[in-house]
Amino acid sequence: MEQPLMKGQKPMEFPHLTAAHKDLMVSLISALETRLDSHLLASSAVPPDVEFYQNDQGTSQGSLHIRRGLPSSHIDFVLASWLHLKVPTGSAMNITNLQAYLKSSTDVPHFQFELVQCSPTYFILFLDVTPRKDLVLYPNYLKTFYEEAQLETLRQRLEQVPETKPYLSSSLYFRGVVSPTGILVSIKCEEVGGTDRCEEIIREHVSPIAHDVMVIWLEKYFSGATVGVTERAELEKRDLLVKTRAIEMDLSSSLPLQFGQEVANRVLDVIKGVFGA
Numbered sequence: 001m002e003q004p005l006m007k008g009q010k011p012m013e014f015p016h017l018t019a020a021h022k023d024l025m026v027s028l029i030s031a032l033e034t035r036l037d038s039h040l041l042a043s044s045a046v047p048p049d050v051e052f053y054q055n056d057q058g059t060s061q062g063s064l065h066i067r068r069g070l071p072s073s074h075i076d077f078v079l080a081s082w083l084h085l086k087v088p089t090g091s092a093m094n095i096t097n098l099q100a101y102l103k104s105s106t107d108v109p110h111f112q113f114e115l116v117q118c119s120p121t122y123f124i125l126f127l128d129v130t131p132r133k134d135l136v137l138y139p140n141y142l143k144t145f146y147e148e149a150q151l152e153t154l155r156q157r158l159e160q161v162p163e164t165k166p167y168l169s170s171s172l173y174f175r176g177v178v179s180p181t182g183i184l185v186s187i188k189c190e191e192v193g194g195t196d197r198c199e200e201i202i203r204e205h206v207s208p209i210a211h212d213v214m215v216i217w218l219e220k221y222f223s224g225a226t227v228g229v230t231e232r233a234e235l236e237k238r239d240l241l242v243k244t245r246a247i248e249m250d251l252s253s254s255l256p257l258q259f260g261q262e263v264a265n266r267v268l269d270v271i272k273g274v275f276g277a
């Protein structure tokens with residue numbers, strides 16, 4: 001049974017994912033959606049031809065769902081997406097994303113989740129609440145959102161799984177944006193266990209940890225104080241840089257290559273519009 005995910009939209013389906021990966025996405029999105037429902041606009045920010053898109057051959061496909069926050073809420077937008085990208089070997093990578101960006105009326109970190117299936121036995125996970133302030137200049141920010149938030153315990157719990165290894169992004173910029181407790185790991189089950197073991201790791205470790213991080217983030221979101229007007233300009237400036245860079249790094253070059261310029265422009269225009277970038 002498909003659960004309704006983003007209200008006011010068609011259910012988000014994940015046609016390319018393994019059962020564990022799909023269950024994780026469905027449960028994570030619906031948990032977020034349920035908690036934030038009264039903070040989000042009911043209507044979709046994405047036109048139908050961007051909710052689902054593909055290249056001419058249908059070998060690369062993507063799906064994008066975005067709901068903006070209500071004007072009265074601190075939510076900028078919640079974005080859920082999947083990409084099925086053909087690679088030269090003939091196979092295709094499966095990438096799923098869930099992000100919640102906040103407005104400058106709050107300084108609570110943004111929520112970021114990405115799970116990339118590079119091969120049936122090789123995954124890369126990024127899970128973080130990304131800081132919006134300098135942690136040296138603002139030690140209280142570090143204390144409130146990281147030191148007192150039990151995120152490090154969760155990071156260490158995943159570290160115990162023998163198949164996980166720290167993953168170093170080739171982008172030094174990206175490494176600088178991730179929080180001190182950010183989870184960026186590869187999960188390889190090539191030698192022992194194969195796909196079954198990968199499924200097990202996603203079900204028994206990645207999924208509960210992702211849910212726990214989200215619960216922590218939601219608590220911070222709901223208890224976060226409203227930021228004074230003077231502080232907002234600074235947050236706004238930083239957020240815009242982060243969003244603009246995210247589009248450049250993740251999408252601006254890969255989307256045209258995978259989907260052709262026309263489809264890519266259609267998708268990028270929607271994303272840029274929502275990101276304000």
Ligand SMILES: *[C@@H]1O[C@H](CO)[C@@H](O)[C@H](O)[C@H]1NC(C)=O
Nearest residue numbers: 016092093094117118119120
């Ligand atoms: C992505 O999904 C497709 C369809 O389920 C699957 O055949 C493929 O192996 C997956 N890609 C990787 C890299 O595992």
